[in-house]
Amino acid sequence: MKHKLFAILFLFLTINLKAQNNDSLVLSKIFKEALKKGEAYTMLDSLANGIGGRLSGSIQAQKAVEWGYRTMVNYGFDSVWLQPVMVPHWVRGSKEECYLKITQKSHFYREKLNICALGGSIATPILGITAKVIVVDSISDLVKLGRDKIEGNIVLFNRPMDESQVGTFTAYGGAVDQRWAGPSIAASYGAVATLCRSMEVGLSHYPHTGSMRYTDSLPKIPCAAIATIDADELAKQCKLHPDAEVTIKMSCETLPDELSYNVIGEIKGSKYPNEIVVFGGHLDSWDNGDGAHDDGAGCVQSIEVLRLFKALNLRPERTTRAVLFMNEENGLRGGKKYAELALMNKEKHIAAIESDEGGFTPRGFGLTADSLKFKKFQTWAPLFYPYHIYEFLPHGGGADIGPLREQGVPVLDYKPDSQRYFDFHHTEIDTFEHVNKRELHMGAAALASLVWLIANNGW
Amino acid sequence: MKHKLFAILFLFLTINLKAQNNDSLVLSKIFKEALKKGEAYTMLDSLANGIGGRLSGSIQAQKAVEWGYRTMVNYGFDSVWLQPVMVPHWVRGSKEECYLKITQKSHFYREKLNICALGGSIATPILGITAKVIVVDSISDLVKLGRDKIEGNIVLFNRPMDESQVGTFTAYGGAVDQRWAGPSIAASYGAVATLCRSMEVGLSHYPHTGSMRYTDSLPKIPCAAIATIDADELAKQCKLHPDAEVTIKMSCETLPDELSYNVIGEIKGSKYPNEIVVFGGHLDSWDNGDGAHDDGAGCVQSIEVLRLFKALNLRPERTTRAVLFMNEENGLRGGKKYAELALMNKEKHIAAIESDEGGFTPRGFGLTADSLKFKKFQTWAPLFYPYHIYEFLPHGGGADIGPLREQGVPVLDYKPDSQRYFDFHHTEIDTFEHVNKRELHMGAAALASLVWLIANNGW
Numbered sequence: 001m002k003h004k005l006f007a008i009l010f011l012f013l014t015i016n017l018k019a020q021n022n023d024s025l026v027l028s029k030i031f032k033e034a035l036k037k038g039e040a041y042t043m044l045d046s047l048a049n050g051i052g053g054r055l056s057g058s059i060q061a062q063k064a065v066e067w068g069y070r071t072m073v074n075y076g077f078d079s080v081w082l083q084p085v086m087v088p089h090w091v092r093g094s095k096e097e098c099y100l101k102i103t104q105k106s107h108f109y110r111e112k113l114n115i116c117a118l119g120g121s122i123a124t125p126i127l128g129i130t131a132k133v134i135v136v137d138s139i140s141d142l143v144k145l146g147r148d149k150i151e152g153n154i155v156l157f158n159r160p161m162d163e164s165q166v167g168t169f170t171a172y173g174g175a176v177d178q179r180w181a182g183p184s185i186a187a188s189y190g191a192v193a194t195l196c197r198s199m200e201v202g203l204s205h206y207p208h209t210g211s212m213r214y215t216d217s218l219p220k221i222p223c224a225a226i227a228t229i230d231a232d233e234l235a236k237q238c239k240l241h242p243d244a245e246v247t248i249k250m251s252c253e254t255l256p257d258e259l260s261y262n263v264i265g266e267i268k269g270s271k272y273p274n275e276i277v278v279f280g281g282h283l284d285s286w287d288n289g290d291g292a293h294d295d296g297a298g299c300v301q302s303i304e305v306l307r308l309f310k311a312l313n314l315r316p317e318r319t320t321r322a323v324l325f326m327n328e329e330n331g332l333r334g335g336k337k338y339a340e341l342a343l344m345n346k347e348k349h350i351a352a353i354e355s356d357e358g359g360f361t362p363r364g365f366g367l368t369a370d371s372l373k374f375k376k377f378q379t380w381a382p383l384f385y386p387y388h389i390y391e392f393l394p395h396g397g398g399a400d401i402g403p404l405r406e407q408g409v410p411v412l413d414y415k416p417d418s419q420r421y422f423d424f425h426h427t428e429i430d431t432f433e434h435v436n437k438r439e440l441h442m443g444a445a446a447l448a449s450l451v452w453l454i455a456n457n458g459w
Numbered sequence: 460m461k462h463k464l465f466a467i468l469f470l471f472l473t474i475n476l477k478a479q480n481n482d483s484l485v486l487s488k489i490f491k492e493a494l495k496k497g498e499a500y501t502m503l504d505s506l507a508n509g510i511g512g513r514l515s516g517s518i519q520a521q522k523a524v525e526w527g528y529r530t531m532v533n534y535g536f537d538s539v540w541l542q543p544v545m546v547p548h549w550v551r552g553s554k555e556e557c558y559l560k561i562t563q564k565s566h567f568y569r570e571k572l573n574i575c576a577l578g579g580s581i582a583t584p585i586l587g588i589t590a591k592v593i594v595v596d597s598i599s600d601l602v603k604l605g606r607d608k609i610e611g612n613i614v615l616f617n618r619p620m621d622e623s624q625v626g627t628f629t630a631y632g633g634a635v636d637q638r639w640a641g642p643s644i645a646a647s648y649g650a651v652a653t654l655c656r657s658m659e660v661g662l663s664h665y666p667h668t669g670s671m672r673y674t675d676s677l678p679k680i681p682c683a684a685i686a687t688i689d690a691d692e693l694a695k696q697c698k699l700h701p702d703a704e705v706t707i708k709m710s711c712e713t714l715p716d717e718l719s720y721n722v723i724g725e726i727k728g729s730k731y732p733n734e735i736v737v738f739g740g741h742l743d744s745w746d747n748g749d750g751a752h753d754d755g756a757g758c759v760q761s762i763e764v765l766r767l768f769k770a771l772n773l774r775p776e777r778t779t780r781a782v783l784f785m786n787e788e789n790g791l792r793g794g795k796k797y798a799e800l801a802l803m804n805k806e807k808h809i810a811a812i813e814s815d816e817g818g819f820t821p822r823g824f825g826l827t828a829d830s831l832k833f834k835k836f837q838t839w840a841p842l843f844y845p846y847h848i849y850e851f852l853p854h855g856g857g858a859d860i861g862p863l864r865e866q867g868v869p870v871l872d873y874k875p876d877s878q879r880y881f882d883f884h885h886t887e888i889d890t891f892e893h894v895n896k897r898e899l900h901m902g903a904a905a906l907a908s909l910v911w912l913i914a915n916n917g918w
Contacts, residue, residue, distance in 0.1 A: 036623040163897070164495040166846055202896060361820070361876050363847055387625055388822055388876070390849035417820050417847070417876065419897040437661060438622070438878040 057089025093251030151190030282328030297359030354398025364391025516548025552710030610649030756818030798862030813857025823850025
């Protein structure tokens, strides 16, 4: 397989040498401009620091829509518009606390645990929920324990992300079922609340929020993420003191849906204006940090792609369109609306690219498409080697462009280095100062380069 | 050329498939162990936080020697020893300040500028040096201005690192002559002191220290690095106010040389114990930060290589030796001593590898050797692809192993991602909290893997 790929690569290299020389020049210009005069970092400053966390339905999300629209209008792209979409409006509320209480003889000991409600969770009663804690490693562990052991208790899902995985997204994929599906399954066995070990590779006192889904037919119970160090401490104390109790108080609630928007800007293609290469990130973020990596980075990189084209007088043959999707974090309404309208308007998307893995140093891209397109995609790889970008992998996509993939659109994702992502993901430290300017700009240049290659050459 | 390389790669892939399968298993074990149970980060904590900055000749450097020795003895490597070496002992002293004074009509305005003495600089007189500032972009600019313009003034070398360079070390190489050679050349034209724009890609208030060299035949003048923002401000004010003056006060001095040590640990080769693969970082660091990236990272990664081998019961056929070199920053005495003793003891070094580019996510290696070795080196590349490591480049080495290269030893360097390095390099923020555990451990695993391949397979 590897030999076959090399042979194909060899063939394409020969045929495409001339075209690639031009492309190589374009990429060199894109990277130079991005590194020397890039504006993604300044944009991110105004989004992350100027507006902050921007969960769907919040005033900050509305401000972010205005910010995105104004930013793209000011850059003078060919068209800038909004796509209305109704989004969920969950709010964390002012109360969010968790205490462990251990009674030993006549003494008792109380310890604060760092938690945060999972997005979509219901509140606890005002006085909180107090119960013993059953620690499980997995959903199947919980099922094995059965209703006898679970009923009336709080369940702590405590399986860590597997740090031996080289890619942290793989480790995330191996642990996130506890957060996503855990609460309803625990409820089905009579649990009164769940705590989920934070999706972090390693240890800290920061709880990582994230979305979960209640099963309609089951009772809804409050659910929170607990910081990894606190989860370990809680598990240890529960073992030492079987009578230990935890009190959780949360005042989160789901309000009526709100009107919000996808924000879109584009540059018309010079030759095939009806063929569209779309790329984007999501404009909403969790509320605890300022959403700099997740996904302010993807948003400003997407705007920067069009800005780079304008600044360098590049007009690809096909239309290039940046989309700031609304509501990726807890509903995907923006992504669904975009795909729905694309279908309705009979738009021809030749590719969709998502940047939603943080603003870290670029490593490559993934593509889900037929094998001919994949082969062409791989012939572009050598153009990226001067920028230390080597990965042109099968399987790409992203949550926001998932609905486009269902329509048969080839989907790609921008892959930055993943080692640091889950230090910040969905925490109060996903903030602007944890984004490195050069890494962010290298990413914008990488994205712009790929968009250029697809939009100018087609598949 | 590219085609030829692919053909060769193809050939080697076929021949070496079986050997590589074994190696591939070993690498997988190394990475898993490093990511799951790696100890480099804990070691770095004790070195960087426990001891701190450790400039040659300082008490901290002595403590670092003891720390390195004790750490390697505790791990139970086959041999651990010290190599005595006399090192320079320069101290920053307690006074280090710089003020800009602008007089306008009857008012005057005073602004603090962030500087730090360059390593090796002489002090100013106690009352400081006060003079006007001539701003130049390069040494050749200064030469063009000539003695008329320079004499009696302070020279500000203000050429920024070229941020459009993809590799920051290339940008560093393009700017560092101002720091290294600038002071003596300025002195030869009658300058009374120099300020050098900090070697930073981008802007901050942190001055970056570093070494410089006085030319013996020329007068010595005080020289300092100035933070990039402060350099811009100073240049701007000098343009607006030609009468602006700067006062520099520094109390640094060079004390008599001190006895110090290279710290060495090794595991004997199972088959060719007399053939040595040496690898290391430098134990000394600048005094302003805690030298976590430069080069605590390289030191703990080198110790970790041997620890990984022991933990995994790997005994390569050739001897593997970790060296914590003393005095890389301002004299290279450790590197020279090591090579001198290697020659004297007729040691056969088959490769020398340096890790001194920070504890960032791994990208690859460079090798300076004959073409046969280079080809073999490249056949190993695919073994590293699962770990996102793709660069097997010509040209490797490092300051500490430079003297070995002169003896004909093939020299290599470990290449982590370079985008963030010059944010921290030689500043007060080169500290432990700016090192990411996973990135550091991935680097240790990469280094261990390469050491394994060379030491077990030979060239």
